[in-house]
Amino acid sequence: MSAPMIEVRGLSVGFTGRSGATLPVLRDIDLTVAPGESLGLVGESGSGKSTLALAAMGYLKRGLRRLEGSALYRGEDMFAKSRSELEAVRGGKLALIPQNSGQSLTPTLRIGAQLGEALRLHAGLPADRHRARVLELLGQVRLPDPEAIFDRFPHELSGGQQQRAAIAMALAGTPDALLLDEPTTGLDVTTQAHILELLREIAAERGMAMVYVSHDLGAIVRVCDRVAVMYAGEIVLQGSVRQVLKAPAHPYARGLLASIPRLSDPALPVALGGRPPAPGQAGAGCAFVDRCAIAQPRCRTEHPALTPLASGDAVRCHFPAEAQTLPIAGQGTASDDARGEAPVLTLDDLSISYSRPGLLDRLMGRAAAVPTVDDVALTVRRGETLGLVGESGSGKSTILKTVAGLLGAAGGEIRFEDTPLPGVVEQRRPDQLRRIQLVFQNPDDSLNPRQTVAEILEQPLKLYFGLSGQALLDRSTEILERVRLGAHYLDRLPGQLSGGEKQRVAIARAFAAQPDLVLCDEVTSALDVSVQAAVLDLLDELQRTQGTTYVFVSHDLAVVRALSDRVAVLYQGRLCEVGPSDKVYGLPSHPYTEVLLGAVLEPDPDVAPRLTADDVVELSPPARGCAFQRRCPRKLGAVCETDTPPWHMGAGGHAVRCHIDLADLAAAQAPAQDAVKKA
Amino acid sequence: MTDAPATPAPARARALSRWGGVLRDVMSRPSGAIGLTLVVFHVVLAIVSPWIVPYDYRAMDATLMLKGPSALHWLGTDHLGRDVLTRTLMGGREALLITGIATPIAVAWGGLLGIWFGLVGGRADEVLMRVVDAFLSLPWILKMLVLIVTFGTGIEVLIPTLAFFYGIPVIRIARAATHDVVARDFVSAARARGHGRITIIRKELLPNVLDALMVEGAMRWSWMLLAFSSLSFLGFGVSPPTPDWGLMIADARGFMSFAPWGVLGPVIALSSLIIGINLTADALAKALGLDRAQKAPV
Known part of the structure; x- marks a missing residue:
């Protein structure tokens, strides 16, 4: 060597x-x-x-x-x-x-100029050759259309493109x-x-x-x-x-x-x-x-x-x-719980739009922007976990916020049990508010840094149950013990807790309301992997003992698989696929689900990801046709651009929204799957 | 868990212990130690000065007009033969009393209004902020003079006037600080639970905006002292013969070329107090972590 x-x-x-x-x-x-x-x-x-x-x-x-x-x-x-x-x-x-x-790229310098700077400092090239070399570097990091990227500012690039530009910059000095x-x-x-x-x-x-x-x-x-x-x-x-x-x-x-x-x-x-x-x-x-x-x-x-x-x-x-005798693979219990058939939450043709048409738009007769989330119909049954997956910008958190009443819907209906749920919190009944609780992604942001754990838990207990004095203290202690923390945590501030402990307090606060439905928004993505496992385990235990229904949003397909009974896949605010976990994670899949599953990185040297679509970030969904038409590796042709794809129903409530029917999808996807198994 | 259930420390005691820590932090910084010492010195002086000054502040002596510093009159005498040291030591009393009452009022009303509109937002917020902008764009002395000319001078006019004018910039600071907090998930969580606006302000917003308001209050105090002294200088503040720094500077400035000791005392006194407040505000901002440039070492 x-x-x-x-x-x-x-x-x-x-x-x-x-x-x-x-x-x-x-x-x-x-x-x-x-x-x-x-x-x-x-x-x-x-x-x-x-x-x-x-x-x-x-x-x-x-x-x-x-x-x-x-x-x-x-x-x-x-x-x-x-x-x-x-x-x-x-x-x-x-x-x-x-x-x-x-954050490491200078926001006021065009990409070409930044890379030119790196060349000037480290490569010792004459200035007239910089442009050619920058274009070469941009090509080497597989950025599409280097000429166009050259003249862009960092904020005009997607996260992935920025990372590529940063790699190109690091390569400028031929390290x-x-x-x-x-x-x-x-x-x-x-x-x-x-x-x-x-x-x-x-x-x-x-x-x-x-x-x-x-x-x-x-x-x-x-x-x-x-x-x-x-x-x-x-x-x-x-x-x-x-x-x-x-x-x-x-x-x-x-x-x-x-x-x-x-x-x-x-x-x-x-x-x-x-x-x-x-x-x-x-x-x-x-x-x-x-x-x-x-x-x-x-x-x-x-x-x-x-x-x-x-x-x-x-x-x-x-x-x-x-x-060497200790286990290295998950030998935890499969998340399998008794579920009823009664729907707890029903989303009916829900659409959500961030941009509302202004007065001028209406006067000029301009069309409203394409809604961020559109045509989402889902049913969540009592005691089950519905996983909601998709990349950033897929509208999964937006849907949760709308169900929680923090964001109004543009159209469609949300039903809680059998009653329609008013759009925003101010119009909902105290009882409805109590029974739907939300747990946020980052406990640093969802816990008030100036409140002790006791004060945090006191908020729902006072508001919903009017507890005070010793009863409040007893109940707070009981709830803390249920999330595997003790009474000695009561007078601590969030800043004195670890990330996992903070998230447990946030979960305890949600469960203090004795909710029927808990909305989990990327609750483990800010945590270390070992802490994540503990939080998932806690959520599973709470569900088994309390019969709570979860809607679990995550970008991590493996996490969703571990916890969910049913999974819905979202792309650009449109549903692609819904069904029981084993069906969604098996074949046939919607082409987008296939792309997502293929890109998952398993901690196993024998499993390589299959990259079948470009990682282009789309800023808004197409106005017509299939939401996934621009990136789809199995695109049929014009029909995908003009017609909204139909739902194909499979066994066990599995549904895929694609112009290709299930049998054809299965036939097309099976060879790739076999190849992985052989490798 | 083995620990006996500890009764949570009452919120008040905990808040006090936090401010105790902040105070220690302020004192551990050179700027805070110097600044706070100056401020405390001036406040104590304002309280005890009537008992420690060597002469009566009103006592005039025609034989001693504009005499330089001597063993009997350390800072000399003014144009009426009054002891400058005595008048300097007592010259901050009115200023500290008036600004000391007006500052908390200004921070309280400006702060609450700013938090309310920061939380509620919408059209009312937009309109209010444009009014605030328009108001702040006028020279402050002009606005203040209009009010004082209309209602007269005196403590009962000066306190509300100063409290009103200096509360307006606080609205802005409180609104901006509130916007930062409102965007955080714990406020969304409180909204989603169904808490009312008053509870959200009391429990979620106020404790997080208070730090910014404290620092802003200290800054407003120093500005208000300057404004008050300027008004005195112009003859709209305290009336003679009450000693006041602004008034003393105005009286003595005509003789500055041959009797500079007349302005020296009040100038040093006034600037040391204002520098002291500013240094304290600076250290307070750092101790509270509001100074973005300041980062933890690890």
Whole structure:
């Protein structure tokens, strides 16, 4: 093997805490990345993976300092370099692609000018050759029509296109090492899959060394050769992707794998209990000991060293052989509950429009804009979970807000049980308000930072049940215990809770109203994967004990599969497919569902995504015909552009809205499915 | 859970402990420590000055007109032979009393109106904001003089006048801060539960807008002091012989070329108070995390 491109030796990084003690964020890190190799860094938030990637280019966030060790690039210590020496290397030969590229591009500079700037600084090309080189770079990142993109501003590009432009910028200095910090987090599934394929191809073409930071093992598996699993600032497991994903020798890695919901498995994932120690809180022994299923007395007193194993990987565990016995796949219970037939919620031909025709439009006789959500008819039965999936902009959250009464509908009807539900909260009866509750995506935003947990829970309890004094306190405690938190949480503020605890409080607040219908809007997407599993498990338990009905919105198809009984697929505010989960996730599918399922990244080196449609973002739905006509890989022709497709009914209430009938869809899709099975 | 159910700390006690923490944070910053010391010094001085000053502020002495600093008169005497030190030490009393009452009134009415319209929005909000804009575009001294000329001077006119004018910019700040909070999901959650507007303002908005209002209040206070001193300077504030910095500067400025000590005392006193308030407001904004440039180290 040639000399390593990036090498980190015994690196420790820390900061000074309030007490004056030095608290480590990274502890004794060793890693090497050879040219042409890509290393994935994976771990929960706070594990130090981003800090490590930045430290590899000699950069530390304000307040952090290097305690010992070195970070070498081509054999030279980045921490020993002067500012001007660092500037010569960073962004040129050693480039970073950050998570949110929309924010890393200068909003007032056209794409061509930004890339030209990077060329001027790092490539040393004469100015007259910049344009040609920029166009070449834009082509290399597979941006359609580089000439047009050249003259655009960042805000005129979609999220995926911005990320591609950021990659092009990183490539401008012809780097030989690339650091990627969650480059696809926050992008739609299809876009994410396309960007990962692009990174894979670029890495293979150029033989660069890559360090890829992500919390998502499904993404890591697509681009990396080796993986380092980080926990509490340490590398706890390092090895080939196949070894780490198929037979990891560390209990934490096994727990992490088991907590990932899989598309192939309808069961709930298994949560990894507890939380990682805060910096400086890890004791003398193993940092993972409090969460470990196979912990022994020795693990509390003796810190395990990173030990090479016969299989070629290295593990920081005293008992790697015992660890191999822990499960790595979800063995949780399938979410299967008794459901009634009585409909709780019925949406009848619902349409929602953000833009209302102004006075001028009406006077001029201009047509109103095409509604954001249109022609949505759904029935949710008592005790079941309806999953609502689609990419961003598909209108899934908009539908939830309308059902919750926060947004008025433009047309159609919402019925709750048998009575029509008035459009906005101000017109609804207190009883109707109580029985429909909403849980939001981000608990940081849905919990008032100035209210204690007691005050948060008191809101619905006072409003709906008029509780006060001891009765209020007893009931609050009872509800907290039901979401597996205790009474000692009552006087805490949201800022003193972890992400998972906050979301539990938000769920507790919704369940305090004793609702019949709970609307869940991406409730797990802001959480770590192990915490996500615990929240899904909690939601499932609450449903089984309370008989609550859920509408569960998510962009993550595997999460929806784990929790839902029935699934509805939305594209551009129009329904494509509705049916029982196993039917929707099986064949035949609507072509859009097929595209979505194909783009899902499974944490399995043997399953590759199938990319069948472009990741073009559409800003508004077409006025006529099928909503998916512009991206459809199975488009028939003019009929898709002119006629609204009919619903084809299959077995068990499965319905697909397409001009192709179910038998033809099944026939066309079966070969692709077989190919995957064989591989 | 093993813990005994802890009774939640009463909201009032918790709020006090938070402000205690904020106060410690303000004092730990150089700007806050200097600023708050200056402000407290001036307030204490205003309260105790009648008992500690060396002379009667009214005592005139024709033999001592415009005399320079001496052992008996540290800051010299003015054109009527009165002790400048005595008058400087007492010159902030009226200003602090009037602005000290008018500032909370201004923040309260401007803040509540701003929060209400920030929450309700719609056409009424648009109209109100255009009125506020139009109002703010006129020179403040002109507006104030019109009112004072119409209703006369005196504490009973000055307090409502200052409270009225300085409440108007607070509407804007409160409305902007409310807009930031209203966009957050916890307000949507309260709406979806069916809470009324008053409850939403009291429980969800006010606690989150209060920080911005505190900082704005401190800034308004310093502006109001300047305005009051300017009015005194023009002869519309306190009436002689009551000592007041603005009035003293107006009286002494004619002799500035040969008796500069007459303006020096009140100028230093007034500017140190205003600088003190501004430094405190600055440190308060940082302590409350309203200063966007300020970031946590890790």
